[in-house]
Amino acid sequence: LLEKAVLPVDVAPTTHVKTGGAPRTSVLRNPNMEKLQKGYLFPEISLKREAHLKKYPDAKVISLGIGDTTEPIPSVITSAMAEYALALSTPEGYQGYGPEQGQMNLRKVIAEKVYPGMGIKESEVFISDGAQCDIARLQMLFGPNVTIAVQDPTFPGYVDNGVIVGQTGGADESGKYAGVAYMRCAPETDFFPDLSRVPRTDVIFFCSPNNPTGHVASPVQLRELVDFARRNGSIIVFDSAYAWYVSEGQGKPRSIYEVPGAREVAIEISSFSKFAGFTGVRLGWAVVPDELRYADGSPVARDFDRIVCTCFNGASSVAQAGGLACLATDEGRAAVRDVVAVYKENARLLVDTFASLGKEVYGGADSPYVWVRFPGRRSWDVFAEILEKTHVITVPGSGFGPGGEGFVRVSAFNSRERMLEAVARLNKFLA
Secondary structure (H helix, E strand, O other): OOOOOOOOOOOOOOOOEOOOOOOEOOOOOOHHHHHOOOOOHHHHHHHHHHHHHHHOOOOOOEEOOOOOOOOOOOHHHHHHHHHHHHHOOOOOOOOOOOOOOOOHHHHHHHHHHOOOOOOOOHHHEEEEOOHHHHHHHHHHHHOOOOOEEEEEOOOHHHHHHHHHHOOOOOEOOOOOEOOEEEEEOOHHHOOOOOHHHOOOOOEEEEEOOOOOOOOOOOHHHHHHHHHHHHHHOOEEEEEOOOHHHOOOOOOOOOOHHHOOOHHHOEEEEEEOHHHHOOOOOOOEEEEOOOOOEOOOOOEHHHHHHHHHHHHOOOOOHHHHHHHHHHHOOHHHHHHHHHHHHHHHHHHHHHHHHHHHOOOEEEEOOOOOEEEEEOOOOOHHHHHHHHHHHHOEEOEEHHHHOHHHOOEEEEEOOOOHHHHHHHHHHHHHHHO
């Protein structure tokens, strides 16, 4: 049949065109991919680590760079996942596809335990395979014709996904993309933007506790942000992946929905990765309130549900069993709080070390990240020097945007033993 297929007169078979090099197709590359700057930040750091190990094969490199957890997942959680997985080998316990939006028991416990008294319903919670993936799905939902604002410095995934779907122009020499509003968040402004200088955009990405600076927005700051979005008819995408690091009883918000009126203007994304050690297990969620509407009055949640059902077959049922074990019982919640406490103590050690050396240091109190300023230095140069002289990996602040130049981010994610060794090396080098 293929031999008898008739092509239109003006169409020629052009597959595997060869022009002296490797074979190529006639498919055009997505022009937005060409706008992306170099590689994604964290794979770039991995490549530099590999090059360093080739140069120093016997070096005992300690990573305080990528925010990957190291503490074992508590047994109360892994036991629940193991029990669920074993049940899959029985006729009674086997389950196939689940709801794309997630199992209702997990959606319900998130609404009740993560958002108590905030009016969040289980039907507004969408279970996912992590906040990173939700960022991409949300950018697909918004499409190429929206304008976006991001904190500066900011987690690079917000901008890079916007570039890929066509929301931006090209980048200038400083790394800023045309069409993106960069909201400067510096120590001098308490890491909150001067909203009077921020242009109106359709979507505002905001992260608290912030990655990379470690700053937790105050109730007053979040109130100002919500009011700003309401005046401008904007949607806030609030990333609360590090909310469990916020100290209890100090009045610091863990969710945007603690602010009155946020349900009409905000989507919240979060993750089990950093508080439960699910970086490899992959589980997160998004909250899209019923009150959130487009300009034509149609509900945003309806379109997000359509995106989820089209692009996603639902989070792993085994992972969801683990997520339920994290939140549904006092034992599970206590276990994950203990894991978070390990990283918070590591962060305190880092803050104390840099402060004792006279460095300008931020974050660490309610976040696993410490943000250290090196005045007059380029971030990648500081990164390279620390790696060369201490075999400790950090993250150059400029990788998070122009506002990060002159800083490095240091992660508290490592074992206590290796953290103490890293602190000793940094202390010796910086002293």
